[in-house]
Amino acid sequence: MWIIASRESRLAMWQAEHVRDLLAAHSGQPVSILGMTTRGDQILDRSLSKVGGKGLFVKELETALEERRAHLAVHSLKDVPMVMPAGFALQAVMRREDPRDALVSNDFSRLEDLPPGAVVGTSSLRRESQLRATHPHLRVVPLRGNLDTRLSKLDAGEMQAIILAAAGLKRLGLASRIAQIIEPETMLPAAGQGALGIEIRADDSASADLVASLMHEQTYREVTAERAVSRALGGSCQVPLAAYCVTDAATGMLMLRGRIAMPDGSRLCRSQMTGQDPDALGLAVSQDLLSQGAGEILSSLADH
Numbered sequence: 001m002w003i004i005a006s007r008e009s010r011l012a013m014w015q016a017e018h019v020r021d022l023l024a025a026h027s028g029q030p031v032s033i034l035g036m037t038t039r040g041d042q043i044l045d046r047s048l049s050k051v052g053g054k055g056l057f058v059k060e061l062e063t064a065l066e067e068r069r070a071h072l073a074v075h076s077l078k079d080v081p082m083v084m085p086a087g088f089a090l091q092a093v094m095r096r097e098d099p100r101d102a103l104v105s106n107d108f109s110r111l112e113d114l115p116p117g118a119v120v121g122t123s124s125l126r127r128e129s130q131l132r133a134t135h136p137h138l139r140v141v142p143l144r145g146n147l148d149t150r151l152s153k154l155d156a157g158e159m160q161a162i163i164l165a166a167a168g169l170k171r172l173g174l175a176s177r178i179a180q181i182i183e184p185e186t187m188l189p190a191a192g193q194g195a196l197g198i199e200i201r202a203d204d205s206a207s208a209d210l211v212a213s214l215m216h217e218q219t220y221r222e223v224t225a226e227r228a229v230s231r232a233l234g235g236s237c238q239v240p241l242a243a244y245c246v247t248d249a250a251t252g253m254l255m256l257r258g259r260i261a262m263p264d265g266s267r268l269c270r271s272q273m274t275g276q277d278p279d280a281l282g283l284a285v286s287q288d289l290l291s292q293g294a295g296e297i298l299s300s301l302a303d304h
Contacts, residue, residue, distance in 0.1 A: 001030050002210060005061040005070035008035040009146040011168045015196055016074045026213045034070050036060050062088055071207045073199045077192030077223055082231035091208050092198040093223055095216040097167035099194035101127060101187045103180040104154060105161035110180050114138055119159040125263050127163050129240035130187045132265030167194040188242035188259045191226035195219050218247050221278050228282020229258045233294060239301060254278060258285040260294045269294050
């Protein structure tokens with residue numbers, strides 16, 4: 001019996017069940033799910049950047065792997081820290097869903113339609129910084145909780161709009177809630193957004209063999225470049241950093257964009273480069289951002 005460790009939110013369980021069904025079909029062996037509540041799920045009254053970052057969603061699942069209560073953990077890749085802890089491996093990255101952000105609103109169909117002072121909820125400093133840079137007339141407020149909790153706050157009238165990852169809405173059959181898909185030119189996604197990552201113990205060769213069928217090479221190359229930018233700049237949810245890579249279908253070349261901004265949107269650095277080696281490309285984009293003043297942004301954030 002193979003066991004998958006998963007958070008118990010509806011989206012996390014959908015992801016785990018999706019992986020379970022694929023693995024069971026491919027291997028012909030039984031696969032079950034160990035549902036867990038993480039620290040990130042429990043602390044809802046403060047922003048992630050103030051309570052330790054997205055790694056809070058991962059640690060308990062890694063403990064289950066370490067204690068051999070589970071063989072693998074399924075993560076939204078954007079929640080996985082850029083440096084894996086000793087003894088663990090990011091063994092597979094699955095084909096990416098829509099990586100873009102989505103505007104969800106019951107009253108407005110586009111970001112441009114929101115009037116001055118309209119309240120927009122988001123849990124992400126990356127989204128907040130880009131939103132403040134492009135739409136400074138809006139009032140951005142923190143929004144924590146799982147996807148259903150966030151939607152319920154919108155429906156209760158606490159805000160006029162919220163911004164969520166399009167992938168989660170689509171996976172849960174909630175695409176009809178999307179008022180507008182926000183193109184990367186307006187809001188660049190987080191590194192790894194829309195992709196699922198499979199984590200195992202680094203010494204577990206049997207689980208490595210099991211999940212090999214889930215690896216999607218193109219997505220893996222793209223998110224490797226994105227995560228390289230974030231790793232070089234100390235990326236976490238405390239840093240308003242975006243990185244998004246696509247593959248040119250004709251040439252196979254990677255095109256990587258990166259952005260880093262002050263949370264209030266007052267300063268925004270952008271870079272775009274092409275290349276073939278994901279890690280080298282990510283490093284080049286991070287160095288370009290540093291040459292534009294990303295280091296000063298990072299220093300100012302560290303002081304707060």
